[in-house]
Amino acid sequence: MHTYTFRKSSYSDHLEECVEVAIGPADAVVIRDSKRTEGPTLHVTPAAWASFLTTLHLEPCSMSVPKAGFYAPSTPGMT
Numbered sequence: 001m002h003t004y005t006f007r008k009s010s011y012s013d014h015l016e017e018c019v020e021v022a023i024g025p026a027d028a029v030v031i032r033d034s035k036r037t038e039g040p041t042l043h044v045t046p047a048a049w050a051s052f053l054t055t056l057h058l059e060p061c062s063m064s065v066p067k068a069g070f071y072a073p074s075t076p077g078m079t
Contacts (some may be wrong), residue, residue: 004030004041021049 004022018034024041029049031042044052 006030006032006034008034 002025004024006020006022009019009021020032020034022030022032024030024043027046028043029046031044033039
């Protein structure tokens with residue numbers, strides 16, 4: 001089992017929307033619900049994660065857009 005160092009989204013609060021992100025094996029981005037730290041994780045490629053964050057910034061939606069503290073990879077590794 002892998003141990004990850006997760007970073008909480010700057011838009012996460014302590015009651016509802018809690019998302020954490022870490023670097024996984026083979027430079028995968030690992031995403032989890034911080035309220036369920038022993039629960040399932042979602043693994044995506046750095047390119048998919050960057051595309052997801054770009055879409056959030058470009059597409060109007062009702063969701064909050066991440067602040068600068070929520071990182072996106074600029075290269076295959078995380079920055």
